[in-house]
Amino acid sequence: MSAKQYKILLPEKELPQQWYNIQADLPAPLSPPLNPTTRQPAGPEDLSAIFPPALIEQEMSRQRWIDIPPAVLEIYALWRPTPLIRAYRLEQALGTPAKIYYKNESVSAAGSHKPNTAVPQAYYNKQAGIKRLSTETGAGQWGSALALACSYFGLECSVYMVKVSYQQKPYRRSLMEAWGAQVTASPSELTETGRKVLQENPASPGSLGIAISEAVEDAAGRSDTNYALGSVLNHVLLHQSIIGEECLKQFAMIDDYPDVVIGCCGGGSNFGGIAFPFLREKIQQDKATRLIAVEPSACPTLTRGTFTYDFGDVARFTPLMEMYTLGHDFVPPGIHAGGLRYHGESPLVSRVYHDGLIEARSYGQTSVFEAAITFSRTEGILPAPESAHAIRAAIDMALECKETGEAKSILFCLSGHGHFDLSAYESYLSGKMEDCNYPQDLIEQSIARLPKIG
Numbered sequence: 001m002s003a004k005q006y007k008i009l010l011p012e013k014e015l016p017q018q019w020y021n022i023q024a025d026l027p028a029p030l031s032p033p034l035n036p037t038t039r040q041p042a043g044p045e046d047l048s049a050i051f052p053p054a055l056i057e058q059e060m061s062r063q064r065w066i067d068i069p070p071a072v073l074e075i076y077a078l079w080r081p082t083p084l085i086r087a088y089r090l091e092q093a094l095g096t097p098a099k100i101y102y103k104n105e106s107v108s109a110a111g112s113h114k115p116n117t118a119v120p121q122a123y124y125n126k127q128a129g130i131k132r133l134s135t136e137t138g139a140g141q142w143g144s145a146l147a148l149a150c151s152y153f154g155l156e157c158s159v160y161m162v163k164v165s166y167q168q169k170p171y172r173r174s175l176m177e178a179w180g181a182q183v184t185a186s187p188s189e190l191t192e193t194g195r196k197v198l199q200e201n202p203a204s205p206g207s208l209g210i211a212i213s214e215a216v217e218d219a220a221g222r223s224d225t226n227y228a229l230g231s232v233l234n235h236v237l238l239h240q241s242i243i244g245e246e247c248l249k250q251f252a253m254i255d256d257y258p259d260v261v262i263g264c265c266g267g268g269s270n271f272g273g274i275a276f277p278f279l280r281e282k283i284q285q286d287k288a289t290r291l292i293a294v295e296p297s298a299c300p301t302l303t304r305g306t307f308t309y310d311f312g313d314v315a316r317f318t319p320l321m322e323m324y325t326l327g328h329d330f331v332p333p334g335i336h337a338g339g340l341r342y343h344g345e346s347p348l349v350s351r352v353y354h355d356g357l358i359e360a361r362s363y364g365q366t367s368v369f370e371a372a373i374t375f376s377r378t379e380g381i382l383p384a385p386e387s388a389h390a391i392r393a394a395i396d397m398a399l400e401c402k403e404t405g406e407a408k409s410i411l412f413c414l415s416g417h418g419h420f421d422l423s424a425y426e427s428y429l430s431g432k433m434e435d436c437n438y439p440q441d442l443i444e445q446s447i448a449r450l451p452k453i454g
Helices: 053-060 070-076 088-094 115-127 141-153 163-168 170-178 192-200 208-220 234-240 242-253 269-285 347-354 365-379 385-404 422-429 440-448
Strands: 018-020 065-067 084-086 099-104 132-137 156-162 182-186 225-227 260-264 290-296 306-311 320-325 359-363 409-414
Touching: 018 234, 018 242, 018 269, 053 115, 053 234, 070 115, 084 242, 088 099, 088 365, 088 385, 099 242, 099 385, 115 132, 115 141, 115 234, 132 141, 132 208, 141 156, 141 170, 156 163, 156 170, 156 208, 163 170, 163 182, 170 182, 182 208, 192 208, 208 225, 234 242, 234 269, 234 347, 242 269, 260 269, 260 385, 269 290, 269 347, 269 409, 290 385, 320 347, 359 365, 359 385, 365 385, 365 422, 385 409
Parallel strands: 099 409, 132 156, 132 225, 156 182, 260 290, 260 409, 290 359
Antiparallel strands: 018 065, 084 099, 306 320
């Protein structure tokens, strides 16, 4: 095999100049977000306390293509375009006729796909005169990406890191601090939300819903501060579309096209980023590509959640969004894929799943780490636990091709490396890791507490 066959490198001059907005191609508009107090459709004024005007406009836009600012493209060019790689060694180890490709987003400075939206969010806030950003982070990938982006634009950064991940991943916390961020374990004593949670449960492991509440409370209480979110919202998935747009160009270079596109899915940014450009082709060109979102069985939002309106956070500060949810006060077990421990799903991903345009499946973490080790020992890259969910599904699809003899092309997103997740791998390799399938009765109790919307 030649190097060109192995790694498909898109020339820098081919870097996409626009983000793609899937809202332009949905059969019907999304249901509107609702003001958390009045329960009426939320307008720009409801978001202006924590977001800059440009991001609010993108959040509500149905324009198909949105230009990427030159200052953002300049920073993107530090690591983009990212390589599309054919996993020959993995194919050989599996004995499959399938062709397995992965888009390697781990080559960014932060080690994941998250800077794709962190950079424009920092840029637009800087343009609006904001001095400081607050945010939450699960596994630390989003927090480190925003810390990096803030360092590029001279902004202060405050990160509320889910406590179980704060304890499991100390070096990702160190990375954020190296880029100048202030990192606080959530729930914390710094906010009313955190103090209330700790009063009710001093041993709370935290959740993304709790950390979001703390970060939003922080931002709403200071005029110089806005809030930044690393997933779920429409403008975040818009920025991540650069992943799939690059993939389309790269597949055209090798005269191939994926039969299956796979991404891990927590809030939806990684999955939407790689899948939505292919979904456009499916809608417009009637392509038969299967699009598969993969989530942990410990936090099975799509596969066991309910499609309804819910808050994005525990304290109910955020607008209500129509999405698949396990309930805003749902606290999942402390699995190692901290970036996938979110109770709700992106409204965009939720809608296309509800409409049958994409598929979803869930896995326990021991099966996921087994796939991660197989990938690491064949392709040489240690994946993040979140990315390993996509690898598990890709391997399963390749093994199905082995049984049927079909030579399908399978694409998955390697959303980040696992260099700061070695404690998780130590747990797996020592035989200490356990699966955490969330009990159905607890899910039903959480769903029963959902807000009642007429």
